[in-house]
Amino acid sequence: MLAAEQSAGRGLDMLAALQVAHYVEGRRIADRAVLLAVAEAIGLPRDAFEAALTACGGEALDAHIATTRALMSRIGAQGFPTLVIERASGFTSVAVNPYLGRPEAFRDWLRTTLAQDVTDAVEVSGPNCGPNTCVR
Structure with missing residues (x-):
């Protein structure tokens, strides 16, 4: 979701697609290949999404998770x-x-x-x- 938002402003679209992929289709959305396929399926450019996915990992992801856990x-x-x-x-x-x-x-x-x-x-x-x- 973060990568879809960062690369194309479509984080909510990615959320909806990921929920279908996980709950309806039974796909493992933690796999990078599945994330890339879902992103492509909603029309996100693969290269831009993949770059954003890489950039959103590490410290950026850790910070987002920490903020989310604090709110929870x-x-x-x-x-x-x-x-x-x-x-x-x-x-x-x-x-x-x-x-x-x-x-x-x-x-x-x-x-x-x-x-x-x-x-x-x-x-x-x-x-x-x-x-x-x-x-x-």
Whole structure:
């Protein structure tokens, strides 16, 4: 994801493709060859992605993981998936278990929850992610 974001601004697209590769296709997404193939499948130039993948390793990756772990510790996250809502007052954990297999119920809960934070004059913006891609 970091390499896709760095090379082409498409980290969320890579996330969606990696999830399909792992959960649906059963591929080992920790393998470099699989990462390269997934990146190519979503249209990322191989050379640019491979260079970014190399650059994102080592200290850059260690720093990203340390930052992520610190955030997880601060919000009490203990596993995957962990969902949180960032509000002006801080982070709020989202229990996902009640909504597994019930996306409409989750959507309704999320809309109600976000409506508490947003006035009619402000629109919530961000990526709209589906199983294969994210649209901004």
